[in-house]
Amino acid sequence: MKTLFTPYTLADMELKNRVVMAPMTRTRTLNDVADEVVALYYSQRATAGLLISEGLPVSEEGRGYLYTPGLYNDEHVKGWRLVTDAVHAKGGRIFAQLWHVGRMSHTSLQMGNIAPVSSGTIPATNTTVFAWTESGEPGPVAPSVPRMLDTHEVKRITDDFVKSAQLAMDAGFDGVEIMAANGFIFDQFLSSELNSRTDEYGGSVENRQRFLLETIDAVSSQIGSNKVAVRLSPFGRIYDLAPYEGEEETWSKIGEALSLRRLAYVHLYFQPTYATAPSVAEKFRADFRKSFGGTIIAAGGFDRDVAEERLNNNEIDLVAFGVPFIANPDLVERMKHGWPLAESDRATYYGVSGSPEKGYTDYPVYQEQ
Template sequence: MSKLFTPYDLSGTPLANRVVMAPMTRTRTPENIPTELTALYYAQRASAGLIITEGLPITDEGRGYLYTPGLYTDEQTHGWRTVTDAVHAKGGKIFAQLWHVGRMSHVSIQPDNIAPVSAGEVPATRTTVYAFTESGQPGPVAPSVPRALTTNEVRRVTQDFVASARRAIAAGFDGIELMAANAFLFDQFLSSELNTRTDIYGGSIENRQRFLLETVDALAEAIGGARVGVRVSPFGRLYDLKPFADEAEAWMSVASALNERDLAYVHLNYQPTITAALVPAGFSAAFRKAYRGTLIAAGGFDRELAEAELAKGEHDLIAFGTSYIANPDLVERMRNGWPLAQSDPSTFYGVIGAKGYTDYPAFDPTDVMVHQNAVKETA
């Protein structure tokens, strides 16, 4: 029997299956406010057991890419209410991913054109963000050199996350996912390569993970731990994130610390398909031993690999990303063995309108019947 399509109790939130739609930035909202197309896009994919939204900047400071809908104004909150209502009307569940990019930004999209913030002052090189070029046109630019957050500013950012989380609940989300992965702000604090601080947020592993854990605790206190998930990407190498000396020890410390908290889940984003950085052998099993709550795995899964992963017992839910772009009915296609549509990479980001966003149709089962009948007639 397929485990992928069985129900799951996510800390009191009932999921129809174990398929998760992974968060995917699409840069589709010119005013940074969800639109009717945003609502349609997510509602089309509501048969997923759980939808996790694209990353939602919690402030203007937290933004690193143009046209990403945030969650820090009344207009944005109202827009997301339209989305959650549409998803819930289809029987789906949806978490908002809350996002602060840290150093992965550019002065052209920062308040008053000031430097983006980070744990320290090490810039990201060999990568780009989507901001304004020297000609004033949108396009890829190198991230600006960051400035280090002061101790009080670190605590202020935690409260920015709390304020956004409260808006998420007001907007009807079933919970939130804290984006602590993919080389963004929390990764920058965890890395001894980037975190050169001398205050209580730098130095030892305990200090470098303090910002993450204080934020998780503040979110749990504000909206309840059962509504809080955390996404991490151990050994990730995106956006110029380099190895650091105590990396394996740091991730096991994070796993143990998160296990002490009653959370909705931890979402592990493995990235070998993106960056060719391999997770050490045995890490998944070790993380599972250290963190006993719900674990979501993401990273290049298809149905066969997902079923095998669930059978191993190291993860409880499986997240699918790119395959959801062209297959709004991915659950139905996988369950019935129907073919998957191919997406157009040229429309992944920045295209305004329905093209490559909401114009991918659900599969028509009669196509299978027509094909089968044609085969019989020629036999």
Template sequence: MSILFSPYTLAGTQLKNRVVMAPMTRARAVTTVPDELTERYYRQRASAGLIISEGVPVSLQGRGYLFNPGLYTQAQVDGWKTVTAAVHAEGGRIFAQLWHVGRVSHTTLQAEGEAPVSASGKQAAHSMAYAYDEHGQPGPVQASVPRALTTAEVKGVVADFVLAARRAIEAGFDGVEIHGANGYLFEQFINPTVNDRTDEYGGSIENRLRLLLETVDAVAAAIGRGKVGVRISPFGRLFDMAAFEDEAETWVQVAKALQQRDIAYVHLSDQLTIGAEGMPEGFARTFRASYQGTLIAAGGFARDSAQRALETGELDLTAFGRPFIANPDLVERLRNDWPLATPDRATFYGNSGAKGYVDYPVYSAAE
């Protein structure tokens, strides 16, 4: 049997194969509560060894996109219960990706039209939130100028993640993934071109990593370290993340710190496949040298390249994103070398109902 389709034990959770469905924003939850379409979408894709849900805001403040299902109300918890039950009924496993976008938000998404929050008051240039435009219509809009969180408020963000993690377990998720990637709140603290703070969360590498690591520790204490994963995007450039002097050293320090914490996994997001700069050649091996726990990566894998990454020990699990959109039976297509359907980019995001969401068929040889 190909190692890609062999079982894997993830911190005590049994996965039926090593194919991971990567988190993907779909913006279909009109009321921010998972509904029947959400349930059907994830059920259809439950042949993955592990599903990592779309980004789930931990609070109203953490939203950067309309129509995303959250985990900050009881109604949302109840909605997610139907989703996790459906995935489990198909023999799948699912983690919730816990998300705070920080400055990649807009005043129309915030309570009483307040400014979004970040490590500083620096605006994310040329960065779009999905909010309401000047005509009150949903669409991409320039992210608003944020305000810097106070030191006390930073502690409150940690508490929001803990509460959302507890709610995720109540909702039936097998664990949570803390979204520390792609230019969102945690990266805004890690990157000194954004973070100009003078308190305990700014300045040194240790201080800039403090929010991420305090959150990991608090969530692990609340639900168990074997139920906690972390996603990061070393050298990421999305949403106005600029290069900085001690960048490689910073990400190696992240690897070492997460190794010490013995969490479920680390998930690397290589942005090369989404049109941004990717990780430098060889850095994944550098990261692996400091982090020996379960390692997942997403970034344009096909069957053969995923297989090679597993065989060499570079990775333990491989994540596929866009291929899962148009191929709900992706695992079987990969296993049998069946052709892959092409997704309709026009229906990737937004409130378009079932179209481009749950209407992609499974493979039929007759076709």
């Protein structure tokens, strides 16, 4: 019987258990640089076998939310070094999630207040990003209409990922996770609905997946493929991502392409919206498990029982928990001993107003009565 609490070897790295802390944006940095409070937050949770950082913008252009600490300059590296040292001191491991939001941004966040970029010009509706409102206050605003990237700019973004991955190594991260989930830039290229390009990055499935695969390969050449991972949310619908023609073929070809690469892991985020297409998602999951020989992390609504059932059915190797880690820094110990889990306060998931510690580093560990 497999449990969550046995060690696991991930690409030559020993993890002390199979519990992963899922990437979670917490917008706690006023100047976009990680600091001691951020380091404390991650180190409090370092009993997980692996931590994945919140999404880190790889460039100013890749930012869609205020107060998200980036990874594209020396100050960022110094900030993240505080975090990786604190995590390693507790015997933990941490990957950096590298992020470019594409169209999920606003002119007020872009240099020169120009339009954010995408595979086409369709804006995301029915959703918001966190930027500067018309009155100059921080707040939720509708994403701006994006401009279509020139071909050479697509290659430049791949380069931004490569540079950021190298900075992640300089900052002491154990690896990087390329954020290709949740409707951000790579999903915008994969979607035949959003991608209206006529160059080598649009049209056929091969063309629409080119940007993601070129980025994975370029980052792998820079830091080694065993330090590179990717997060996907196949058939995901958040941030106004609509079903598109050829979607099933797109995901099955991505699955095939990833099977040819020796990555640290592939991280699948199965969103609640999958309920709309459960059989398709199930089929993808089963096919991918068969073809991809490497480590699979799954996330989305897990508790200990469901996690261990999936481990024992050999569907996945590691399990990522998001929300449960917010109010339970000692989630691993609580699950192991069957102790009750604390509820987190949604009002403090994001934000820098008031004290950054509130709802962030002030959740206590469990005290037995």
